[in-house]
Amino acid sequence: MGGTRLRGWLLGVSLLLAGCSEADWGVDQHGRQIAAGELAGRWLVINYWAEWCGPCRKEIPELNRLAEELQAQQVTVLGVNFDALQGEELRAAAEQLGIRFTVLASDPAPRLGLTPSQVLPVTWLVDPQGRVREQLPGEQTALGLKARLAELRRSAD
Template sequence: MKKVFILISIVAASFLLGSFLGVTVDAERNSQKDVRLVAANIPEVSRPAPDFALKDTSGKKISLSSYKGRVIMINFWATWCPPCRQEMPSMEALFKEYNKRGFEVLAISSDSQGEKIVKPFMEFYELTFSALMDADGEVHSLYGVTSIPTTYIVDKNGNIVQKIMGPRDWKDKNTKGMIEKLLQ
């Protein structure tokens, strides 16, 4: 009787374990499939930047295509993100230094409260570049953004020339050199 109980327990455990592993393999297979589908839509360097139109903190609709002929930094961020807040002052300094020469910063916020929280943030930190609202995450998805801050640099022709993940000191000589070169 004891042997039958042990045998039944082993068979049941094997069945449960096999069922569990099957779900894991299927889930992994499906997630890999989803990743491939999403990855196919993520803009790559040297490709045209996908166009979008979002409202700024004053409610005005801004489109990427309206900045053609300018070098653009598209920065995905949120007010609650410490690394995003950390890089904002150097981003503002870069913007002020190069804006009159054809450089723009479009800071796309994922904050669910939109301009109610972003506008006071921009005022408090004295940020003068454009902050755009993407509370539903549509443009974040369009660009394949999975973590913030993520930044794309777009040349005068509207092509992505660099993708940068994580915070940066935007006043460093490498960044300034890249912007100088793109503005020529």
């Protein structure tokens, strides 16, 4: 009887853990798994970029600065390669462009209900409850994004 209960408990734990992985965000440019809990309760700044996009290249240092400055304020900057690069190609492109923030290998658009953009770069602001609050087409600055996030946070209170 004890063995049956233990097997049942192990099966339940296995199913629970399998269900949790479905909520994960996939891997980043280094192959590291991004757990759902890692991003839960945070504002997300999701930026779509491409190697061939001049404005994308220009705004990357701004996004690096934003990621570093707002990390302690429950804000995470995430990148998504528009051309869906994977594995070593994604890592090399991110490194070549000097990206220091997390780049997702899987597009989060289906998860968040993001609509395809006709312009690059495009940045999405997502609140801690997972609601898309804004789409910002074109090149952004760290200062402009910080100001927009501050406004959205005030309106959420």
